[in-house]
Amino acid sequence: MPELPEMENYKIHLNHKIAGQDITDIQINREKSININAGLFTNTVLHQKVLNVSRRGKHLLFHLQNGYVLLLHLMLGGWMFFGQESDKPKRTIQVRLSFGNEHLYFIGLRLGYLHLYNPQETQDKLSHLGPEPLDPNFTAIEFINRLNKKHGRLKTTLIDQEFIAGIGNCYSAEICFHAGILPIKDIDDLDDPVKSQLYQSMKTVLLEGIRLGGYMDNPFYSGDTKTGGFNEHCQVYDREGQPCHRCGTIIIKQMVSSRKTFYCPNCQK
Template identity: 70%
Template sequence: MPELPEMENYKNLLKEKIGNQVITEVQINREKSININPDLFKKTVQHQKIIDIKRRGKHLLFELQNEQTLLLHLMLGGWMFFGTESDKPDRTIQVRLSFGQNHLYFIGLRLGYLHLYNRTQTEEKLADLGPEPINSDFTLNEFLKRIGSKHGRLKTTMLDQSFIAGIGNCYSAEICYHAGIVPTKDIDDINEGARGKLYHSMQSVLQDGIKHGGYMDNPLFKGDALTGGFNDRCQVYDREGQPCNRCGATIVIEMISSRKTFYCPNCQK
């Protein structure tokens, strides 16, 4: 599932491709991927200029000239591709937004969605999300304050979008590895020094993920050499049975709250 770095990467690249561009046509192939009548959706979105693209947690917000917002959540299996009809992947397309001869294809939106809201509705939909971990106003003190009110396993807390927005299965594992803390540990057993290290690891890993285009390797457009570049930089995620790059021990996998959790049992304490 795309997480904060993947969606930030999409945001940055799409701003270059479709920022201030007019949506010339809308194609809906799966009505369940949108939230209103398809004809009304098309009427409201078509011929509108995209004035900005923002990210909130794992969501993208396409802000239109008519003050409506397309709210995207790719969920599990969702991705996007931008290009011409001849360039597009041989996959089922749920929604297509056209920009002249180029199109933005929404693929794999079986669990994900592209919903249309006004600004007030958009704010309401995102109201339960926690702070953005890479924003400058999310300080160490703010993190310590928030985690100080939490209990239970660290992994479960990091996946809680009301605690911090945008972190999922991959980056929670990578952050815990970077900090040298086992994700199965109870928060009450993590001292303030280790909590501070966790905060700095979160900043480092997420920024590195953005810099290298995230871990999901479906290219956004033909010739895209950035997207998915973090996949080879993952230290523990999806590496069970392989040696730890830090100590040589074998990476293990464990289920926590029905989620696969990867860590090094030797150097994560």
């Protein structure tokens, strides 16, 4: 599932490709991917200018000139592609937004969605999300204070979107590895210096993930060489049974709250 770095990578590309552009055509192949009648959706969105695209957690927000917002969550298996008809992937397209001869394809939206909301509805839909981990105003002190109110496994808390927005299976594992902490540790067993290190590792890993284009394999456009660049830099995620890049110990996979997590039993204590 795309996480904060993947969605931030999409946001950067989208603002470069479609910000300031008018939506010239809409194709809806799966009405379950939207939240209202297809006709009303089209009438509200068609010929609107996309002012800009922002991100909140794992969501993207397409801000339209008429004040409405297209709220996107890709969920598991969802991704996007931008280009001409001749460039599009040979995959089932759930929704297509056109910008002249180029199109934005929404693919794999079986669990994901592209919903249309007014500003207040958008705010309500996102009101449950915790702080943005890369917000300059989100300090180590605030992070530790929030963590001190939690109990249970560290992994479970890091992927809780009400605790912090945007972190999922991949980056929770990578953050814990960078910090040298077992993701299966109980939060009550962590002291403040360890929590402070976890905060710094969170910042470092997420920024690196963004810089390298996230871990998703599918390119965003023809010739895109950045998207997915973090995949080769994962230290533990999805590397069960392989040697740790740092010490050579075999990476372990363990289920925590029905979620896969990966760690090095030697580097992480």
